[in-house]
Amino acid sequence: MASILKVSSNPHIRSKASTERIMQYVVIALLPATLFGIFNFGLNALLLVLVTVATTVLTEYIYDRCMKKKNSIGDFSRSFSGLLLALNLPPKAPLWIGIIGGVFAIVVVKMLFGGLGQNFMNPALGARCFLMISFTSIMTNFECDAYTGATPLAVLKSGEGAVKLSDMIIGSTAGTIGETSVIAILLGAAFLLITGVIDLKVPCSYIVSFVVFLLLFSGKGFDIEYIAMQLAGGGLMLGAFFMATDYVTRPITKNGQYVFGIFLGIMTGIFRLFGPSAEGVSYAIILGNLLVPLIERFTKPTAFGKGKKGGARA
């Protein structure tokens, strides 16, 4: 034999799955919500998406160059955080909001903690909450050409005005760029479920526990329309399927994922019902992110055959 054989430890074959492919799928899954947002809100929404995505990609690239880091992971994972952040911005926000948010997401939340796979909270949500606190009036102003400022959840909370549930499901309501259309979000989520990128553990336990919380504490009892509006309104659908399922910032253990989902459901319920704001998904999720190490610690799986008794191996 002329050439040299390659040697390595087992196993010698690899599945086709790759990180880049997963990231590509997640970005594709966000497209329906993105396109609907742009269609719904117009030019400024389009520009915000483009600017935010460009900012995150560029920031990560520059950071890697400055730190002399080699990053083999391609552009899909870089643009994912940017796209998710853009979908969480109000449609009329000035473009510099996207830039500041993008830089914050990448530098502060992601890269300073070690980059891809190391961030302790979802970069897009971290940045959104940073923007909410720093630029509250911009971040809570949902007024635009098509709609008056009140989001369905705000209407629901104050009881003034009315929103049709059908509009919420289609998405023709006020809100952030990507959160309004339940149909578009579920379309993307279905794609992720079918391709096996995400499973239902976190989204289901999140949504079910949130509904249970509403039944117990909303004071409205079993009011189907109210519950449906709570589910369709605000960032719940986007959060449950695209942000709470973020691999890096949810527990890796199976039982941990259920605990995580239930925690998110309860926190969202508390924030929405008892907090000053109508919305609570973002804060619930980043709070959940912080508890992940603790949750994982208490939900460590039981190893196969552990605790069984028998003679020690000779």
Place this chain on the structure above:
Amino acid sequence: MARLTFRGGVHPYDGKDLSKDKPMKTIIPKGDMVYPLSQHIGAPAVPMVKKGDRVLVGQKIADAGGFVSAPIYATVSGTVKAIGPRRVVTGDMVNSIIVDNDGLFEEVEYTSHNPEKLEKKEIIELIKEAGVVGMGGAGFPTHVKLSPKEPEKITYVIANCAECEPYLTSDYRRMIEEPQKLVDGLKIILRLFDNAQGVLAIEDNKPDCIELLSGLVANEERITVKALKTKYPQGAERQLIYAVTGREINSSMLPADAGCVVDNVDTIVAVYHAVAEGKPLMNRIVTVTGDAVNEPRNFYVKIGMNYNDLIEEAGGFKTEPQKVISGGPMMGFALFDLNVPTTKTASALLCLTKDEVSETEEGPCINCGRCVEVCPGRVVPSRLADMARRHDEEAFVANDGMECCECGCCSYICPAKRQLTQSIKSMRKTVLNNRKNKK
């Protein structure tokens, strides 16, 4: 209760079609034969011949070096050329007996027995004398396995016919071509355990074997065929026991602790040869396959033959292989030199034109949890691998790192192509060594 499967596992490309329908072909060895003294778990065998001695086919040339050990027999006639270290599949140099094959194949006489008339002790003694070891890969001496402390507590004798490793078809051919020997071998083992029932556990990707064997055991009261869900690693001992009986054992337990004895197809046939025909373990079936080989097929091989001869018999290489593996792609050993002998545990020679491992680059872990989902040991491979890389032995053991069976599912599935099994495996070795040194 039988679950017929287990939690976790993966479905790699199985490649069995390459060699599945090629009947066993007997190879007549030429040239020197090499018999490593360690072809099993336990003490190395002790040579009984010296340089210049003439040996016959079926002559014992090395005796067991202890209770957990096994003798070794010559598979050709000729003269002992040397006794010294030779390279084996794992890459180690192992003391070996080298016999210059004279091509005459003069054989010793064997005494056959009627297994029905033998005492239990005699059966075990015959198996021990024949040098039978687990031929699925581990090489644990079979007579030790068949001598548990309380034989009356054994309720299942499981014939491991899963053959879950991709590409391997040697067990499949054995079942198709010599099913009666398998059943008779299982009956011999059942003689040792009065309270046990025999189970032929076959993955459902081999419906022809299931049908054939079901027909053969139709009138056997104590033997049943169970079709298991096809999934890697269904043939792993602990997963197999769980699938057949619903009983779980951990890494520090023996199958006997769950009332089970598990033996692989070829091992059971070797038991049949040893007891009924009085023949020592001298042959095994080896699948020579992969996309680099001209004619992938199954060979009936005399143990001690050189791997190069197997390749030659398979028509040589079609294209230059990048990787040659002894065993299957999930748990086999990559060879850097084909000049090694076949041993009792060599089930396959897999020649691949592409090495998927060196073609991929490790990326950062994104915590996707796929390794957790596929792990049949129900541990968290990505975290264990991190602990292994940090050499945090304490955390590694506390997080059940020692429960890993090194099946390779986590590395296989990882989208970031991380070397999870590899890190965990080396840490396990370190822990085991440290434990040994402390004793």
